[in-house]
Amino acid sequence: MKESAEARRERRLFETARRNLQRALPKAVKEVAKKSGWRTSQGVLFREAEGWFFEIHAVPWIVETKTPASLNSKPMSLDPLFWKIVGLDENINQPLSFRAFGAFACRTPPLREADMPESDGEPEQIARALLEWANDQLNELRGGQSVDGFVDFIRFHPNQIERRSHLPALVTALLLQGRDEEALAICYEARNMSPFGGGFLFMQQAGETKSFLDLAIEWITNAHQSRSVN
Numbered sequence: 001m002k003e004s005a006e007a008r009r010e011r012r013l014f015e016t017a018r019r020n021l022q023r024a025l026p027k028a029v030k031e032v033a034k035k036s037g038w039r040t041s042q043g044v045l046f047r048e049a050e051g052w053f054f055e056i057h058a059v060p061w062i063v064e065t066k067t068p069a070s071l072n073s074k075p076m077s078l079d080p081l082f083w084k085i086v087g088l089d090e091n092i093n094q095p096l097s098f099r100a101f102g103a104f105a106c107r108t109p110p111l112r113e114a115d116m117p118e119s120d121g122e123p124e125q126i127a128r129a130l131l132e133w134a135n136d137q138l139n140e141l142r143g144g145q146s147v148d149g150f151v152d153f154i155r156f157h158p159n160q161i162e163r164r165s166h167l168p169a170l171v172t173a174l175l176l177q178g179r180d181e182e183a184l185a186i187c188y189e190a191r192n193m194s195p196f197g198g199g200f201l202f203m204q205q206a207g208e209t210k211s212f213l214d215l216a217i218e219w220i221t222n223a224h225q226s227r228s229v230n
Helices: 005-032 078-086 089-093 123-141 147-155 158-163 167-176 180-193 212-229
Strands: 039-041 044-049 052-058 068-075 112-115 201-203 209-211
Touching (some): 005 039, 005 123, 044 123, 068 078, 068 123, 068 147, 068 167, 078 089, 078 167, 147 167, 167 180, 167 212, 180 212, 209 212
Antiparallel strands (some): 039 044, 052 068, 201 209
16 A cells, blocks of 8 residues: 555654664763763774673664664784784774774674663663663673683674674684684685685785785794794
8 A cells, every 4th residue: 555645754754753863872872971981982882891892882773663782792802813914913002992993803793682772762861771781781791701602602603604704703713712723724614615705805015915814824824834943
């Protein structure tokens, strides 16, 4: 059935209100997060705790009264090793937020997800609910995270199994554990399936383009040779 003129008008008004909420929420999150221990950028909460990096995202939907939130977490040592592998060591000097927003950082799937209560739909209320949820998740996770658990989480996540979406995080985490041979085998297998696997391409000084997998294989091989010489 065709949508009536009144229904179209109501839908447009609803969607306009939802877009306004989207725009207002980052400012509200910044306000409620003051002195909370969380830092904010672009409406995202992030912090370091016990050697782990945490980031919390929440974006209101436009076509439905729903604001899903997600928590991502990774070892603080993950990105520095990734940057060393790909020749971007200088990124270690970037602000903490670079681990969430930087063009070259290890991406991970959400560890926890939930819908934020909207009540009257005011951005301040949603922001307070988000901060409370963030604190609850942080408290639940304290002392319970390990690189072993992180590797298993990445390895068996559907996005990794079906699309190999998190190869850089998986390979780098394996290297953090000293599981070089396993990381190397994964790199070769993935590169045989797709030369540009890993989701990153890097321009080298000689003008050659290499993938993350190329650089990881070189880095692991060179590390082995260096240990053999020493």
